[in-house]
Amino acid sequence: MIEIRFGPQVCGELPAASSREWLVTDGLGGYAMGTVGGLRTRRYHGLLAVAGETAASRRIGLVSLDPTVVLPTGGRVRLGAHEWSTGVVDPRGFELLERFDLTDGVPRWRWRIGDLVIEREIAMAYGRPCVAVVHRLVSGGPVRLDLAAACTWRDAHGERRADGPAPRLEPVAGGAVIEGAFRLAGPDWTPEGQWWLGVHHREEAARGLNPDEDLWHAGRFSGALDEPGATVTVLAWAGDLADEPPPATALVEAARRRNRAVVAAAQPDDPVEATLALAADAFVVRTGAGPDVVAGYPWFGAWSRDTMTSYEGLFLCTNRADEGRELLRAYAATLSEGMLANTADTGRVEYNTVDATLWFLHAVTRHVTVTGDTDLGDELLPALHAVVRAHLAGTRYGIRVDPADGLITQGGTPGTALTWMDARVHGVPVTPRTGKPVEVNALWVNGLAGLAELTELLGRDATALWGLHAKASDAFRTRFPAPVGWLHDVVDAPAPAYPLGGAPYHDDDLLRPNQLLAWSLPYAPLEPDEATLRRVAEGLLTPLGPRSLAPDCPGFVGRHRGGPADRDAAYHQGTVWPWLIGPFVDAYRRAGLPTDDLLVGLEAHLVEFGLGSVSETADGLAPHAATGCPFQAWSVAELLRVHRSG
Template sequence: MGTVSGLRTRRYHGLLVVAEPGRPARRHLGLAALDPVLTLPSGATVSLATHEWDGGVVSPEGHTLLERFELVDGLPRWRWRIGPVVLERGLAMVHGSPHVGVVHRLLSAPGPVTLTLKALVTWRDAHGERGASGPPPVVASSGDGAVVERAFRLHGPSWEPGGQWYRGAYAREEAARGLNATEDLWFAGQFRAELRPGEALEVEAWAGDGQPRGAQRIIDRAEERGRALVHDASDAVDAALVLAADAFVVAGAQGAPDVVAGYPWFGTWGRDTMTSYEGLFLATGWCDEGRELLRAYAATLSEGMLANTADTGQTEYNTVDGTLWFLHAVERHVTATGDEDLAREILPGLEQVVAAHVAGTRYGIRVDPADGLVTQGAPGVALTWMDARVDGVPVTPRAGKPVEVNALWINGLAAVAGLKERLGGDATGLRRLREQATVSFGARFRIPHPAGGQDAAPLFDVVDGPGGDDPSTRPNQLLAWSLPHAPLRGTPVPARLSDLFTPLGPRSLAADDPAFTGAHRGSPGDRDRAYHQGTVWPWLIGPYVDAVRHAPGGDDRELLAGIEAHLDEWGVGSVSETADGQAPHRATGCPFQAWSVAESLRVRRNVG
């Protein structure tokens, strides 16, 4: 991960970031940078690296010589020009392996040029820093490179050992997030080669056992794989979204496919995975991988709940909606593929989910027998996707009966009933539960119209909460129109919801609400307080487009234009986690977010 300019603006930026096998959330930064230095035919030396140092000094300033940056089959490529001398850098990773190849190729020069690549390394948790106050990384050199901290290896020509701290490397994005922004990097050594036009210096870095694979060969294979992934893409935007989706699908704890929720700081989250499922696996045609993922997640069901995350070191069952998204994902998969064997295998678990919700399970999650709607809530927890906390206190606890949870419940009951009937079973009880919940939904969630109102009425965000019914205008209610078996699908969408829409998707709270916060910036506490109080969430573009698409006279033709433009402005080639609620809606959060990409791809390919 890095930037177009080459400047490391985040603690996460580096050329080799290694995840522990089966634990995608546990990552270490290894090779932080390979700084190119050219010795020209005249004897002058030019550094093409760009670094910022504590105090605000940018040195060297290689970005001023950067002529071009592009993505080629999803892979980054830089080109620097110093008069007649042109140098190009390409890099790629081996799919499924912590192994990177970096190629610097001299495209033109009036004579031989010497290229030196300075390796700046560390070995630390990706979320932290390492400094000169502690011991330097242990570097064991060999003729073709070095082994760093017995954790990763560097390989390339004419290795010369180094041994020096580069103190005060500054990451401006961390400072903007209110976090420590300074660390020290260890100059482990350098590679060197004399190049003539057309020749290249190839360097590799990898973790664990393994042998050199050839940096150019790594790039060639990655380009071939990228072209294969997008062979059926309808246009450049479609291709970019498919390549972006591919980045999130990883090997999970048991070897089955799993989904990283977002880069650079998230691991795997059940809620995000199931929300993303249609876009990542069905819209792309990666159904075989999806099948194994669903089977693996089904094995985590406990007390009628799907495991949400193990990022904290232990498996947590802390969502009310993640399990209901799982019901949706399984039904969508079976509908798309006809895989009745999977339906037969997982259906007993899905029926247990329904039974556990009717009987009651963790955190007060239960079906209210009076109206058939799902209620939830326990002190100190936030169980919906709006789950931000500040000092351990939920910002938007939403205890009671949230609107999207009950839309998902009604949708999920129809999904399980349909699967059961598909396999020849009797779903009368499930259909009865759904009918009760649907009738109650229409009666309980509609906000009464003021006198003379003609438009469709918006919905309460939560009913039967500790403070009564919450009329806040939030995008959660979109699921009542967007899901395949939603209680209001095909009916007019309230005009009020269009007030939430921005080019990057709906705001999480209406801008005229007194609690609206327009900027998702500042310290961790500031950002968490703003997270669901007006911040834009691009993943909600999916429910918004579906709701409009299926409403009478709905026109969704221009709704994705902002997302398409966004592909070039933050996480290049991907879609961000969030954006400011106020114009110009600058992107925030993770630059690469799974459900943002998945929902954009799903509705663009008209899946679901």
Template sequence: MPPGSVMTFGPHACATPTGFESEWLVTDGLGGYATGTIAGLRTRRYHALLVTPDRQVALAALDPVLSIPGRPDARLAIHEWGSGALDPAGHQLLESFEIVDSVPRWRWRVGEYVLEREVAMTRGRNAVAVVHRLVAAPPGAEVTLTLTALCTWRDADSERYRTGEPLAVEEHYRLDGPGWKPVGEWYLDAYHREEAARGLNPIEDLYAAGTFAATLRVGETLTVTACSGEDRDEPLPAGPAVVEEARRRARKLVRQAGARAAADKLLVLAADQFIVEDGGVPAVVAGYPWFGRYLRDTMTAYEGLFLHTGRHAEGRRLLQAHAGLGERMRREPLRDADGPLWYVHAVERHIARTGDQELCAELLPAVEAVVAAYTKGTRDGVTVDPLDGLLALDAEHAGLTWMNASLPRGPVTPRDGKPVEMNALWANALGVISVMRERCGRDASVVHGRRDAVRAQFVKRFRAPGGWLYDLVDAGPAPYPKGGSGVHDDSVLRPNQLLAFSLPYGFGTDEPHLRDAVLRAIGGELVTPLGLRTHAPSEYGYEGAHRGGVVARDTAYHQGAVWPWWLGPYTDALCAAGRPVDAVLGAVEGHLGECGLGSVSEIAEGDAPYRATGAPFSARSVAAVLHARAVIRQNCNLQGSEKTKLSREARPRTRRNALR
């Protein structure tokens, strides 16, 4: 991987299965996007050059044909069909694929002729520019470039067919470019191999709306733009200007974050893809290509996306926008049992990092309202047990923690009872209020007492005989035969207990022996190169493969799948224990060039070789790696300072000092 925010792939990667598996992404800052593979093959129903913020797939593809005098036409596109055929197979003419400062670039070579394509989106507008440039040809030569616009208009999670309602493209989005000629034909049985692998319908039809064409000499361009939304009739900047502005913005973001290492630059730009504006307020898309915006994902990813990228002002506005969260918890179900606790954590992390005393005073009532809402009982089934002060989740809402995979029969991993991660967040939230009250000159003694009581009960209730913490206490009937029936404490080894030792106001420093035992158990059974397994392989119920249909994949989702976002808490817990952290991210930098290019996948399989799966672009995963890299750098710097200090103290005295 070259230095800087550049990724390059040669002809072998472009023309082999790597080119069908590695995916690129550009976004518009609103939730819309364009995405596809290196080779140009549409392997997912989501692959398109324009997808709207409300996830309508618009422009599916632009198929280029290069007409060179005296040669057969070079068909540069690639499609797979229901018959199994790859036709055309233009990926065989790709000589390189690059992502330069967030802009993807393809180069096809046909003898002495080289055609380049770049794709960029306008920020704050659902519009894409696809710029083609002839970059090499014999002196004085001309070529004709023709682009066929393959269109649709459908929900990104579905398909469209010729037999459906007539498609009037102009009613939904605008296409602009030179030499337009209507076509009006359907291409039948386009095949998406990734959807087939997920047990979903892999077939759809595409509408060839028309063609664009231009004659090009070296250095000349043909640009096609597509735009949706109420402003689609407003003029767009020239295509090359859209590309240059996207690159300029990417370089600015990298400078703002102070990123120097190549991986850090890529991660800063990856983080930007998830941060969007919603009515003038920052928001976070949980992942591409199919996730939306969720409180839990937003706040879990907050520290990495905003604080480690220098986007403090945007983060501040996001936190302020959620100041009414406690009141919402009283009025309505959020379908999120622990998201508000992650909000409290995000507020504390922002204030601790920025020293923003004004924000501390402003949001203290907001975080107190969150704790008050949990104390009174939420619409999502969370209550405080009056006997021990711990949070309990009722059976009706057992699928509302972060382990939220569900089948028709109910949650795959029920969390009713007292989940360890929710109570670690609960103890942390009480600690946050205590510190914020002290910062604001308010009496914190009452909160101190409640915090200390909860922490004491936490240790008492969650300490398991195996040496680590129970994953659940006072749980309902187990979902598999191991637990039998009736209320029980579940000691299955999962990563959830890490929050007790990684959160700033957990109790890790009070229980070093317990913390060390937990880290040994987790390090021995859950840690993989790309993250932490959600279930120990040695225990009943483990599912190491995440593939097949919906039921098989959802069953494995939290029963063995690896989640990279746990690398953040794991790194924090290791640092708190004084353990080395240098090797935690050893494989992740290589992963940046494997699946979602420059980004980190949502999950991976629990069994070697830990094949990445799920969404190829995940906000929580990127945020965790950004955070872990920052912690590791800080830890190494501290160790370096300590080593320097020790080496100075160990230097031999000069002869003069020795004689004294």
């Protein structure tokens, strides 16, 4: 594992301490999350976030445990941190931090008050919504430690206010049950019952969202730290509230052991791969239907496109093929009219992507190729052939194979954005990409060839598939190269306006990264051309991956900032997407171009934002500050995949 450790120069200063975030997860979609300095900057930050029916329908329970050291003199030193709607940050416990480290996936803080040193560690039980918080006296003492429990019970995407009912508190042995939903347990519980008004979240303010909420100070725990090694611990859990978890110290050690085992099972070649293997583990969750993938923390749930794009990195590069097999079978069961369900954050089964199913074809063929699991291939083969037939016949949203050239066309329905560039502002797609998108058709050509080989491997005739592949490949090579020196992003796109007698269609030659799949996939339709790839790199590549649009193109937006509409308008108009480093590196390797230094910026990024992980997005302009989710599945998966294959 790479070393993730910060001293007082980072821990004790804002915004440095509040711009680096840690995450621990429970394997169910729930989490505990916060910042190095302890300051909550997001509505999503808390010590117990519990997954609901879907991973995205999380609720926040225990928000914080604020430590106060009670000295023998009676003096009190507060170690917590909160920002208030007045702009005041109080208390400022981060100023007493001498170190933060993330070791074996367990975050640890170390406060110093003269010769008194206290450490805190946080971990979650695996497979259960339960968090353990351990405070340990390292040196000095004796002192007492009070822990003020700030609570709520609300949707993770919202806020709770004091003008509504206070959370219900039921005393139980060793603590309390809040709202009948989660339980607190620790030493010497004293109920309080007081609103803390106007807690401010600076990241929500920056995202143009309501930044303030009120928290309920439910009560406090108190324990003695008489000599070095003494501990004061608190547990919080949901689910079966009568089923008390193991001691907090045991849960922390169990988390550390499991994290080491996850890394060892992945058989990493170096500390970067070890770090990414553990990062990948956070996204693989188990639901009632089996394994699934959380697209990103803290606000995403499961999305089939992200899951399938991430599949090889999350499952095959970490030696989790058995879980992957189970996941692929479950997703295959959602196929309808040749489309894979996009079971999104709404909790409804939706079929609204043109590419998720093609990524599914890729994931299945990669699984069989890497693992030799022909039994799974044989089981899923009829469904995969049905996908091809449905695309030939035509399916939802005008998705169909154009009989004239064998390429997939899509769209035509107002308000739809079916590719991964799916942002909409006020219901209008920012990049609708109606027509024949380049990456969709690269995936189609790749999928046909992969399925044909799988079909032959299983002893069936693949003549028809090879015929479809040849037709689509020939058309791709003819249609997509553009006079500007790279590939069209979309061909046969509806022209926004054209003069009388002009063509109603045009070919979009804006420089975007989608074309990378035309050279990077195992059965890519094109052989990479060095000159073309260098032009693409010159316009798109940044230290954190390719931009979604070149800076000299119309519509480029260099900062992914502001309110929801501003951010959505910039989402695919120049914003950097780290996951695209995967196809970029693959294309460079196939062209025989050097790739040794292409991952340096992303490797350094592992300690800059979401600690030990990779962000969803970043600004298109320097210094390419990270944006979006701090912990994103396909960003981690693609970096791990190309790092391992290098």
